[in-house]
Amino acid sequence: MLDSTPSLLTTARNKLEEYLLKKGLRRSSERFAILEEVYSRDDHFDAEDLYQAMHQRSFAVSRATVYNTLEVLVDCGLVRKNQFGDEDNTKSRFEKGLGRQQHAHLICVNCHRVIEFCDPRLQLIKTTVGHTMQFQVESHSLVFYGECNDEMCVARTKAAAANANSN
Amino acid sequence: MLDSTPSLLTTARNKLEEYLLKKGLRRSSERFAILEEVYSRDDHFDAEDLYQAMHQRSFAVSRATVYNTLEVLVDCGLVRKNQFGDEDNTKSRFEKGLGRQQHAHLICVNCHRVIEFCDPRLQLIKTTVGHTMQFQVESHSLVFYGECNDEMCVARTKAAAANANSN
DNA sequence: ATGCGTGCAAAGCCTTTGCAGTCTC
DNA sequence: GAGACTGCAAAGGCTTTGCACGCAT
Numbered sequence: 001m002l003d004s005t006p007s008l009l010t011t012a013r014n015k016l017e018e019y020l021l022k023k024g025l026r027r028s029s030e031r032f033a034i035l036e037e038v039y040s041r042d043d044h045f046d047a048e049d050l051y052q053a054m055h056q057r058s059f060a061v062s063r064a065t066v067y068n069t070l071e072v073l074v075d076c077g078l079v080r081k082n083q084f085g086d087e088d089n090t091k092s093r094f095e096k097g098l099g100r101q102q103h104a105h106l107i108c109v110n111c112h113r114v115i116e117f118c119d120p121r122l123q124l125i126k127t128t129v130g131h132t133m134q135f136q137v138e139s140h141s142l143v144f145y146g147e148c149n150d151e152m153c154v155a156r157t158k159a160a161a162a163n164a165n166s167n
Numbered sequence: 168m169l170d171s172t173p174s175l176l177t178t179a180r181n182k183l184e185e186y187l188l189k190k191g192l193r194r195s196s197e198r199f200a201i202l203e204e205v206y207s208r209d210d211h212f213d214a215e216d217l218y219q220a221m222h223q224r225s226f227a228v229s230r231a232t233v234y235n236t237l238e239v240l241v242d243c244g245l246v247r248k249n250q251f252g253d254e255d256n257t258k259s260r261f262e263k264g265l266g267r268q269q270h271a272h273l274i275c276v277n278c279h280r281v282i283e284f285c286d287p288r289l290q291l292i293k294t295t296v297g298h299t300m301q302f303q304v305e306s307h308s309l310v311f312y313g314e315c316n317d318e319m320c321v322a323r324t325k326a327a328a329a330n331a332n333s334n
Numbered sequence: 335a336t337g338c339g340t341g342c343a344a345a346g347c348c349t350t351t352g353c354a355g356t357c358t359c
Numbered sequence: 360g361a362g363a364c365t366g367c368a369a370a371g372g373c374t375t376t377g378c379a380c381g382c383a384t
Contacts, residue, residue, distance in 0.1 A: 026338060026383050047373075062341045067374065083252025085308065090257040090348070090373050106302055115300060119292045126311060129284050135273055137313040141252065144293060146304040193358050193363060214348075229366045234349065257348050257373070 008099045009039045012078050015098070019076035033059045034069045038079060044093040044105075044114045070094060084143060087112045104142035111153040175266045176206045179245050182265070186243035200226045201236045205246060211260040211272075211281045237261060251310060254279050271309035278320040 006014075016035055020027050037053050045053075051066045061069075073079035080097045086107050093114075104122060106115040122142060130137040147157070173181075183202055187194050204220050212220075218233045228236075240246035247264045253274050260281075271289060273282040289309060297304040314324070 024338095028339060028383075030340070063373095064342080064375080065340055068339075081252070083250050083256065085248070085250025085259070088372085089250065089259055092252070092256055092373085106296065106300055106304075108302075109305065115302070117296050117300060119296065121288045121292050125286045125288050125309075129273065129286065129311060130313065133273055133282060133284060134316040135275075135282070135311070135313050136316075137273070137311045138276065139312045140310065141312070142292075142309045143307065144296060144302070144304045145306045145308070146297065146302050149301040149303075191363095195358075195364060197365070230348095231350080231367080232365055235364080255347085259348085 008096075009036060012039050012096070012098050016073070016076065016078060019072075025072070030059075030061050030065050031069050031072065033057075034061065034066065035073060035078065038073065038094070039096050039098075041096070044082065044084075044095050046091050046093050050094070073097075082141065084114070086145060102140075104140075104144070106144045106146070106148075108148035108150070108153060109145050110147055110157045111150065113148050113150065113153070115148070175263075176203060179206050179263070179265050183240070183243065183245060186239075192239070197226075197228050197232050198236050198239065200224075201228065201233065202240060202245065205240065205261070206263050206265075208263070211249065211251075211262050213258050213260050217261070240264075249308065251281070253312060269307075271307075271311070273311045273313065273315075275315035275317070275320060276312050277314055277324045278317065280315050280317065280320070282315070 012035055013032065016031065017027060019025075020031070034050070034054065037050060037057060037059075041053075047063070047066050047070065050070070051061070051063050054061050054066070070079060070081070074081045074094075074097075078097050080095050082093045082095065082105070084093055084105065084107055086109060101118055102123070103116045103118045106117060107113070108115075122140065126137050126140060129135065147153075179202055180199065183198065184194065186192075187198070201217070201221065204217060204224060204226075208220075214230065214233050214237065217237070218228070218230050221228050221233070237246060237248070241248045241261075241264075245264050247262050249260045249262065249272070251260055251272065251274055253276060268285055269290075270283045270285045273284060274280070275282075289307065293304050293307060296302065314321075
């Protein structure tokens, strides 16, 4: 692949630079290092995951900085913040915000696997509702909870159910 | 109105009774009192709201009992638990689960107002996705975030924005 | 040089848990 | 009477905050 198309990370870095400049915020090395880590991942990670990853990457930052930077990145659209109410009430999970179309999530209530999907009808609903309710819709969060068909997950769940029945 | 149609509360009480019996749980007065409070409200309340309301109702229960009972009520479908990721990460908000069709929420990012709406297309998406992804979808959570058009909210937001610009 | 950003640890908030006493079954 | 449920307070997990130091501007 030629370099004529800038990588996602490069685009993100430029966008962050622009945002910091516009807001009069400082371009600290921590902010760019964290951005890099975020854009090297393809999963839905929480703040602690990111904190640990930065330490393994031998760019140790404090948790405070992780939280602070994530807020900046969310604010400029480079990171998306999700509140999945499945396993853990309190924990937020993040994902990169560039280079992916709007999507929704499917979460297995047993193994907590997260699957992404897109459906154009969601956009239609958004438009209709905004219009009907006189509401400026800016973003959405659609999550379906259910049971996935992964072999190991199903097996484990069946075993657990059998256990529960014996009570 | 005649009593031939049992009230929502009565229906809920019966359902709870049935559930407790089936599960071999005890029919404590706290559980029924909390159910009554829940079904007297039409809003999206959190655990603390409920705790306070019970004390004003002079049926004082502990927070532990509030949380315990809410879990029971969620489990038997008499209460719905929402994780709105707007104002506060950690707080769950609850609403009664009977006598209302499946719906989604619209949340104002400024005043945190919660509006409910229904759209049949959501059901279609659910069906399609479940089929495509081989996933047994059990429940959903759809939230749109945006700005509502309430007069006071708009005024307050404009004032806040003006303040921010002067920085 | 100014003062924002970072790191550390402590505090905060919502929620869960442990233990003793109480009430349902 | 047995043990599940409640109340209280303490602990727990994630996140935010206060303060001192360091770095970008």
